[in-house]
Amino acid sequence: MTLHQSALREAATPAEQRFLDLYNDVASRLPGANSSAVRAWREAALDAFAIKGLPHRRVEEWKYTDLRVLMPEVYPLGGLKKEAPAGVDLDALIGHALSGLDAYKAVFADGHFVPSLSTIQTAPGVSFMPLRDALQDEGRTAASLSQWPLLETNVIAILSTAL
Numbered sequence: 001m002t003l004h005q006s007a008l009r010e011a012a013t014p015a016e017q018r019f020l021d022l023y024n025d026v027a028s029r030l031p032g033a034n035s036s037a038v039r040a041w042r043e044a045a046l047d048a049f050a051i052k053g054l055p056h057r058r059v060e061e062w063k064y065t066d067l068r069v070l071m072p073e074v075y076p077l078g079g080l081k082k083e084a085p086a087g088v089d090l091d092a093l094i095g096h097a098l099s100g101l102d103a104y105k106a107v108f109a110d111g112h113f114v115p116s117l118s119t120i121q122t123a124p125g126v127s128f129m130p131l132r133d134a135l136q137d138e139g140r141t142a143a144s145l146s147q148w149p150l151l152e153t154n155v156i157a158i159l160s161t162a163l
Helices: 016-029 035-051 088-095 131-136 138-145 154-161
Strands: none
Touching: 016 035, 016 154, 035 138, 035 154, 131 138
8 A cells, every 4th residue: 555645654754755756756757656566665764754754863863863853845856877987996996905905806886886896796706786687677686676675763764665
């Protein structure tokens, strides 16, 4: 059952309402929108957010960071770049001492895995797939991702799952 605008609790702030509206605006364009399992997972997360709302000072873990006060508005989602930036230099980013370590490395630039600078793909049993691709996979991957339990105690994780 999809609540989104819960009868149990109306959006207390314009930011909370904007997140609910934002989901409705972009739901059909989010990765995995064609997968019923992913859509149901996202909508369960949005329902949990509609009930909980943004964290505020009466929530113990957030008593010093009241997001209801700090987020007077919510901006539209930014577009995601499909590729990592060109010309990434690992030595320049983390220094020669760290880049030369004899260890598996997984290098990400602007949120994108950079295989040419990484060695983790040679580790046994390790593989990387962009989350966008995994969610759009009509087979097992999207369905297995959507089986992850919602972190219902963490509103930010719930909101991240929805969007």
